[in-house]
Amino acid sequence: MLNTEITIAGVTFKNPVMTASGTFGSGMEYSEFVDLNCLGAVVTKGVANVPWEGNPTPRVQETYGGMLNAIGLQNPGIDVFIERDIPFLRQYDTRIIVNVCGRSVSDYVEVVEKLSDQPVDMLEINVSCPNVQHGGIAFGQDPGCLFDITKEIRAKAKQPIIMKLSPNVTDIAEMARAAEAAGSDAVSLINTITGMKIDIHRRTFALANRTGGLSGPAIKPVAVRMVYQVANAVKIPVIGMGGIANAEDAIEFMLAGATGIAVGAMNFVNPYTTIEIVKGIEAYMRQYDIGNLTELIGAVR
Amino acid sequence: MEQKKKETARVYSQRQIAPGIYDMWIDTTLAQQARPGQFISVYTQDKSALLPRPISICEADTTNGRLRIVYRVAGKGTEEFSSYREGQRIDILGTLGNGFPLEAASGKRVFLMGGGIGIPPMLALAQAVTGAASVDVIAGYRDRALFLAEDLSKYAPVHIATEDGSVGTKGNVMNAIEAEKLEADVIYACGPMPMLRVIRDYAAKKGIPAYISLEERMACGVGACLGCVVKTRAVDHHSHVKNARICTDGPVYAAEDVDI
Numbered sequence: 001m002l003n004t005e006i007t008i009a010g011v012t013f014k015n016p017v018m019t020a021s022g023t024f025g026s027g028m029e030y031s032e033f034v035d036l037n038c039l040g041a042v043v044t045k046g047v048a049n050v051p052w053e054g055n056p057t058p059r060v061q062e063t064y065g066g067m068l069n070a071i072g073l074q075n076p077g078i079d080v081f082i083e084r085d086i087p088f089l090r091q092y093d094t095r096i097i098v099n100v101c102g103r104s105v106s107d108y109v110e111v112v113e114k115l116s117d118q119p120v121d122m123l124e125i126n127v128s129c130p131n132v133q134h135g136g137i138a139f140g141q142d143p144g145c146l147f148d149i150t151k152e153i154r155a156k157a158k159q160p161i162i163m164k165l166s167p168n169v170t171d172i173a174e175m176a177r178a179a180e181a182a183g184s185d186a187v188s189l190i191n192t193i194t195g196m197k198i199d200i201h202r203r204t205f206a207l208a209n210r211t212g213g214l215s216g217p218a219i220k221p222v223a224v225r226m227v228y229q230v231a232n233a234v235k236i237p238v239i240g241m242g243g244i245a246n247a248e249d250a251i252e253f254m255l256a257g258a259t260g261i262a263v264g265a266m267n268f269v270n271p272y273t274t275i276e277i278v279k280g281i282e283a284y285m286r287q288y289d290i291g292n293l294t295e296l297i298g299a300v301r
Numbered sequence: 302m303e304q305k306k307k308e309t310a311r312v313y314s315q316r317q318i319a320p321g322i323y324d325m326w327i328d329t330t331l332a333q334q335a336r337p338g339q340f341i342s343v344y345t346q347d348k349s350a351l352l353p354r355p356i357s358i359c360e361a362d363t364t365n366g367r368l369r370i371v372y373r374v375a376g377k378g379t380e381e382f383s384s385y386r387e388g389q390r391i392d393i394l395g396t397l398g399n400g401f402p403l404e405a406a407s408g409k410r411v412f413l414m415g416g417g418i419g420i421p422p423m424l425a426l427a428q429a430v431t432g433a434a435s436v437d438v439i440a441g442y443r444d445r446a447l448f449l450a451e452d453l454s455k456y457a458p459v460h461i462a463t464e465d466g467s468v469g470t471k472g473n474v475m476n477a478i479e480a481e482k483l484e485a486d487v488i489y490a491c492g493p494m495p496m497l498r499v500i501r502d503y504a505a506k507k508g509i510p511a512y513i514s515l516e517e518r519m520a521c522g523v524g525a526c527l528g529c530v531v532k533t534r535a536v537d538h539h540s541h542v543k544n545a546r547i548c549t550d551g552p553v554y555a556a557e558d559v560d561i
Contacts, residue, residue, distance in 0.1 A: 045525075057531075060519065069520065069526070074542060217351075271521075
């Protein structure tokens with residue numbers, strides 16, 4: 001009997017496979033391809049207190065083995081989200097993790113408070129988006145700022161919180177320690193790596209926002225290294241992501257110390273990626289006679 | 302019932318029909334559900350190029366279960382596609398987008414206006430607007446390297462404009478309309494943005510509807526990533542911010558509804 005369950009901050013997931021925020025909407029678009037009941041959790045696109053229109057286009061560009069995006073967190077705001085997206089997700093037997101974004105501490109707090117009586121399992125706090133001018137990553141690049149906002153949100157949130165960390169820092173372990181010290185229940189990493197692409201024929205920036213976040217298989221080794229560093233620096237659970245394309249990648253992240261894993265850009269490449277990973281993990285467990293998937297967490301020697 | 306899916310299809314045939322323009326037929330189950338103005342996303346075999354290429358559907362052969370795409374080589378992805386021969390396996394996702402509103406053509410005089418690589422979807426549309434009072438195709442090319450003009454002429458008169466004046470009216474599709482004194486009650490168009498803007502203005506002046514097909518850099522193709530948005534006049538139903546997703550809310554819009 002294979003046990004693929006994992007537990008994060010008291011919340012049990014049927015398996016560790018989640019969707020990375022911003023790559024899966026609120027599940028609706030991909031429910032045509034994927035049985036959401038088979039996923040450990042759906043992590044939603046970031047939602048703010050009010051609708052955000054996002055950045056001008058072009059917002060996405062392909063790069064070698066990856067992609068750059070500068071969507072700018074376009075979202076309908078928490079009121080529409082509560083009315084439309086949460087009821088949609090409640091139809092499925094999967095955990096719901098709502099990604100929360102904001103430009104100021106009070107923005108985040110407003111969203112978190114509106115979600116307090118909602119049937120969602122956890123909140124992921126996006127303090128690491130590289131594509132918005134104010135807020136977002138500003139909170140995620142200084143350990144002091146990260147500590148303060150984490151503490152504020154932790155005090156207001158009813159559900160367990162996951163601080164989502166940026167890789168665009170000198171020492172990600174220090175950031176993770178700050179989040180843990182302020183009471184974060186878990187951390188997720190990595191958000192995208194800031195990048196740039198230039199169109200040499202037009203001599204212009206390829207993205208309207210000039211810079212964007214790099215994701216996809218190109219960033220996976222960076223993400224594995226950072227998950228390993230963070231898992232060894234804190235006691236709270238780590239959710240790992242960054243270029244995960246298949247079950248082998250997912251297992252690599254777990255061995256590095258991740259309790260849960262999330263699929264991001266690869267949803268765009270193969271809409272069935274998440275389901276294939278769920279099946280692939282089970283096959284790996286059978287191959288190596290692993291009864292409990294949790295045995296793999298941080299088991300790299 | 303139309304359902305989006307990703308499948309491994311097979312190339313039935315491919316040939317070059319103008320410099321850099323390729324004409325590919327694909328054996329696929331998606332042919333049965335394809336509608337004029339929809340598109341498919343085509344994946345490369347080169348795994349360093351992750352994202353699929355959105356390509357408009359030129360026509361569907363439901364009898365044999367085949368889709369035709371006509372595309373321009375614009376980069377390494379389409380360059381790879383152009384090397385495919387009969388029998389090549391090809392991963393595609395579709396059918397995507399909403400297509401053209403055919404009912405708007407009923408009993409009307411219709412213009413089908415295509416510019417460059419915006420011409421291909423006009424073929425499926427020319428086959429489908431059977432209830433129109435009349436149909437005129439206006440096709441704009443760079444030069445005498447025409448493509449699809451003969452196919453289109455089986456369904457409607459084709460009026461040609463070329464930038465260099467080597468065939469038909471010198472100039473763009475609007476110049477052809479003026480030169481040939483053509484009139485319509487409704488316009489369907491696909492082509493470069495400057496052409497679509499001129500058509501929008503023309504339609505507004507004439508007080509007639511124009512349905513234009515847009516393109517933008519895309520990632521997912523299914524409405525999740527919010528990469529391919531266009532500014533809209535009204536609040537969009539997804540994000541409530543006047544940014545509609547071209548892949549799922551479009552790619553066809555009434556010209557007066559979008560801010561292009």
